Amino acid sequence: MMRWKTNDADVFLKSGEYVDSLLIPLTPLDFKQNFKSTVTMGEYTEMLCTEIERQLHGRMFLSPNFTYLKEHGPIEQLKSLIDHATASGHFKHIFLMTSDVYWKEFEHTITGQLFWVPALPLESMDEKHRHEVIKEQVKPLFQLIFNEWQRGINS
């Protein structure tokens, strides 16, 4: 596991040279009119991130959620977070995962790969099907991640 846990931090500091990728879930908050759909987005993003982290935790560090209120224009804060992560020297590859379409327009101004995956309503599905769906959804993302890593080798 490579998550925001003290034990993981120890492993990370020991084998840091191998863990060169950071995955940041971008999670919108809204306790007013879009409460439920916002929760759905966050849950979906989290499921995708968990699955990716489960399969790639030897190289991918899963960051805690980057939570924000849309009306605060969180783009600058995200940019400075990414700058901070890059400047730490730990991470060569930054991946961002979200279901919030807000970020789509900033895709090209962000250093890091943005995965925008619209949330599917999975709450009525049973555990097993849900896992199947997530696995299918994550597959193409793996390909994008591998491509990004490949580029890192070639360049």
Next chain:
Amino acid sequence: MSKEDISRRQFLNYTLTGVGGFMAAGMLMPMVRFALDPILKEGSDQKMVAVTSIEELSNEPKRFDFKIKQKDGWYESDVTQSAWVYKAKNGDIIALSPICKHLGCTVDWNTDPSHPNQFFCPCHLGRYTKDGTNVKGTAPLAPLDVYESQVKDGKLYLGKAKPRKGA
């Protein structure tokens, strides 16, 4: 036959020993259990889980996901585990853990075009041959773990993944 078969003194002795014994046992049992608890617990983790029917298996490794119950103190959670399963030439069923021995990524079968028919770890390009032996010169230093497996009523049951000696 007569009333003198058992004296009042004896009767009291018996009853007091009996009751005292129960009380002592009641006090000691939790202590003994507490001391032995980790040993007793071990057994419950060993449960084998039905993963697939054996008809679905072939010579080509196939990935199966299954859930096991993991107890962490009082907190019980379902953990998804995967296994690469295939039939070896001699008919044995081999179930390998997909967890890369390098840093724990999930390995895939036959996904590296330049090295076909091997397990491949996308994180640091680790490779394993079909029987799970790590390829020398790649990142991992030990072969993939092997699940304890058992076939019962046409179904494959998997237990714990056991590590093996390095190549």
